[in-house]
Amino acid sequence: QSALTQPPSASGSPGQSVTISCTGTSSDIGDYVSWYRQHPGKAPKLMIYEVNKRPSGVPYRFSGSKSGNTASLTVSGLQAEDEGDYYCTSYEVGDYVRFGGGTKLTVL
Amino acid sequence: EVQLLESGGGLVQPGGSLRLSCAASGFTFSSYGMSWVRQAPGKGLEGVALIYTNGRPIYADSVKGRFTISRDNSKNTLYLQMNSLRVEDTAVYYCAKDLSGYASDYWGQGTLVTVSS
Numbered sequence: 001q002s003a004l005t006q007p008p009s010a011s012g013s014p015g016q017s018v019t020i021s022c023t024g025t026s027s028d029i030g031d032y033v034s035w036y037r038q039h040p041g042k043a044p045k046l047m048i049y050e051v052n053k054r055p056s057g058v059p060y061r062f063s064g065s066k067s068g069n070t071a072s073l074t075v076s077g078l079q080a081e082d083e084g085d086y087y088c089t090s091y092e093v094g095d096y097v098r099f100g101g102g103t104k105l106t107v108l
Numbered sequence: 109e110v111q112l113l114e115s116g117g118g119l120v121q122p123g124g125s126l127r128l129s130c131a132a133s134g135f136t137f138s139s140y141g142m143s144w145v146r147q148a149p150g151k152g153l154e155g156v157a158l159i160y161t162n163g164r165p166i167y168a169d170s171v172k173g174r175f176t177i178s179r180d181n182s183k184n185t186l187y188l189q190m191n192s193l194r195v196e197d198t199a200v201y202y203c204a205k206d207l208s209g210y211a212s213d214y215w216g217q218g219t220l221v222t223v224s225s
Contacts (some may be wrong), residue, residue, distance in 0.1 A: 013202040032210035043218060044153065049211035059153055087153050091210050096166050
């Protein structure tokens with residue numbers, strides 16, 4: 001199973017925007033990229049699925065996109081509650097889910 | 109309200125077995141795929157197994173041949189039978205409800221499995 005690479009950390013000040021990348025090893029990361037946020041000691045929460053769709057209840061400040069083998073999560077108007085670990089996932093036909101290594105987002 | 113409640117975790121010796129359960133409520137259990145995802149202490153998330161509505165399972169390479177995922181739709185319960193446990197299987201195990209087959213929209217709070225002698 002191939003790996004998804006995320007930067008270990010990202011940061012931004014309140015009100016700013018921050019983008020977290022997720023890079024796969026294939027030429028196309030696919031259409032089934034998801035993003036999860038996890039607060040310490042808590043279960044993950046789905047923030048984005050199928051590249052750019054938001055589940056009910058997730059603020060519009062969270063958006064997803066992809067280009068080639070890289071997907072991105074952008075958080076606009078950073079708030080303190082956005083701090084946490086963010087994980088990307090993707091699927092390939094015939095393969096199981098792959099998780100990225102996670103990115104720790106710090107709101108300065 | 110969707111609720112997922114895992115149970116069955118604990119301390120087990122290497123080579124031992126354990127069965128995890130996940131009691132689901134608040135949705136039509138039989139209509140959704142279900143997954144197990146784990147997180148070793150201080151580490152990232154790792155997909156373990158997925159079971160489709162038709163009962164077909166998929167496993168991560170790291171657990172193939174050792175773990176078995178199953179479901180009992182009459183009891184709204186998901187299971188993970190873990191055999192030949194290794195130290196590296198130590199983790200919090202989460203069960204999760206599938207949203208679209210490619211994402212999980214609800215997660216339990218997890219159950220800790222510790223494999224140690």
